[in-house]
Amino acid sequence: MLSPERNAQMMTDMQAATPTMCRLQLGSELRQIRLKAGLTSTQVVRKLLWSPSKLTRLETGDNAAVEPSDIMALCQVYGIEEETAERLKEYAAVTKTKREWWQSTTFRPLLGPGARAILGLESSASVVHTYQSDYVPGLLQIADYVRVIHQHAHGGHPDEDIDRMVELRIRRQDALRREPPLKYVVVVSEAVLLRQVGGPALMRAQLAHIIEAASEPNIKVQVVPFKAGVHRSMNGAFTTFRFREDTALKPIVHLEHLADHWVMRREADVALYEDAFNDLQTLAPGPQESLSLIEKAMKEL
Known part of the structure; x- marks a missing residue:
């Protein structure tokens, strides 16, 4: 479980973050985690039955919005600990719930x-x-x-x-x-x-x-x-x-x-x-x- 202090800090960071920042940060961390796990992108998409381009878009931050369910699936494949998984899902949630001013x-x-x-x-x-x-x-x-x-x-x-x-x-x-x-x-x-x-x-x-x-x-x-x-x-x-x-x-x-x-x-x-x-x-x-x-x-x- 996340400590109350860490949870409060994460919520503050997310409230200040832009959707673009969250997409880029999420993509960068996902790529680093995959490489640390010793997995190729081909191995990952085969496990999840995804198209190769879907994982590429996630890792480069090119998606307009990220589905938290996709992040949950990746967390299971990579065996990510709870605190990191929660942070990654929060990044995804920001891309779904917040809009940049120019998206009006x-x-x-x-x-x-x-x-x-x-x-x-x-x-x-x-x-x-x-x-x-x-x-x-x-x-x-x-x-x-x-x-x-x-x-x-x-x-x-x-x-x-x-x-x-x-x-x-x-x-x-x-x-x-x-x-x-x-x-x-x-x-x-x-x-x-x-x-x-x-x-x-x-x-x-x-x-x-x-x-x-x-x-x-x-x-x-x-x-x-x-x-x-x-x-x-x-x-x-x-x-x-x-x-x-x-x-x-x-x-x-x-x-x-x-x-x-x-x-x-x-x-x-x-x-x-x-x-x-x-x-x-x-x-x-x-x-x-x-x-x-x-x-x-x-x-x-």
Whole structure:
């Protein structure tokens, strides 16, 4: 039996946890337990008469919701002790009973699987590192800048859909003000400062917002100037997500292109992007000099 103290702590943790965090944590722990038990995924699915993809989705946290009965079945196969089994079932219960704010009827129709993935990662991560080469990173965009971006990317959509896309983007920024706030480290190309999205007045307002945001202790902004020359991240933007140290979650990389989003978990791939981000930080001037570059771009506008 769980002690009253441990049960109370677990309930507190679960009340604060997001469904995405619970899915990811559950998947990570299940995979570790399976490997420790010396079982292959093929052996497990044969015992349970599951499809291979079902176990894969559970271990990668890709399910929208997890059935507690599935977790109970895995606990029996793995011979998991009661306390661990109870925790895993609580993770599953959160995915069934709690909903993320973007799963409301207002926003759900606008979101594909890739967009839902990045929203979940932002809500659950403790540290986000992002590199952008062409536009201001989403968590630092002002509403008018968002609107122009979406009007060009989704020109055929009704105005009310564009309005909801703008609202969705701005609400994402609540992650920067939650408790504890998301630590947001940004590196952008100088091109981001000079590309006139919506005209000079809008860009001045956008750049002023970046300067204001960078004054917060959890936000750091650096700019890679053109004069820095060639670097290893010139082939595109990327974002890495890190999670609290008291979780079993490993870093994840997110890539976004015109048609879709991708999430990468393989350790070698994640290490490649983390190394690339470290190189960018070394290549770029420090935060104070970078803010001077932003102020210079504002004056030129």
